[in-house]
């Protein structure tokens with residue numbers, strides 16, 4: 001007969017395998033990684049940045065990114081399922097569990113695209129026992145620079161019963177077309193800020209972090225879900241093969257587009273690794289900054305508080 005301890009162990013293994021990998025520390029590699037990043041940045045002259053592996057002028061990047069998401073908007077959700085074999089849903093569920101919203105939460109979801117994070121927020125409130133016997137109202141703003149993505153999101157919200165679910169939990173919803181680097185929102189206006197798979201597309205991630213800090217109330221929570229770096233050499237090699245050899249072909253076959261998916265895999269390699277991104281979040285003023293790797297570091301969830 002299985003002992004309770006063994007049962008507990010199995011349960012832990014199961015939960016960890018769901019997350020594919022737990023929290024990891026990269027503290028010994030910090031200096032090396034920062035140096036590497038500085039070397040990488042010094043490849044660019046003033047006013048230049050990267051668009052995937054391409055060197056572009058800073059003012060060009062935003063319109064190129066805009067075009068990418070305009071082109072992929074209609075097939076965005078289908079391609080996410082194909083490329084990740086549906087695992088992106090699990091990452092986003094875990095992300096929402098990290099936030100664990102309660103009634104009264106006022107959330108700004110930046111780079112909200114077609115609404116995956118905001119919809120999970122509403123469903124989480126709906127499934128939470130505390131929502132049924134409270135008068136507290138909640139709020140979510142879904143903000144994105146790209147109107148095409150928001151339009152797909154609004155249609156999904158209407159067709160998927162999200163608006164009705166929001167009404168049931170006394171949660172107001174609004175949609176905002178805005179640049180994450182310059183939000184047209186007052187200081188200290190939200191108590192939670194989420195950003196999923198968006199910040200690596202922004203020309204100045206540090207400006208996005210500064211905006212996050214500005215619009216959050218004291219005590220507010222910042223959470224970011226983003227592609228990150230796989231440390232294990234063998235796994236990274238496998239992941240690279242999949243990314244560069246399969247994903248653009250999949251984009252061509254499923255969505256009739258190669259270039260946006262080539263950009264996707266390249267942009268992931270340009271984004272700072274876990275520990276370095278943590279330092280950037282701290283530099284923006286956030287405290288108690290932590291991160292957790294999922295799927296061996298394919299993605300990471302970074303968390304911080306405005307204290």
Ligand SMILES: C[S@@+](CC[C@H](N)C(=O)[O-])C[C@H]1O[C@@H](n2cnc3c(N)ncnc32)[C@H](O)[C@@H]1O
Nearest residue numbers: 069111112113145146149179180196197198201
């Ligand atoms: C990969 S999608 C992620 C969408 C959604 N958060 C999700 O997890 O499914 C990235 C989104 O970020 C948006 N985006 C890119 N640059 C942005 C910027 N500077 N400001 C606001 N949104 C931006 C894109 O338009 C796109 O909708």
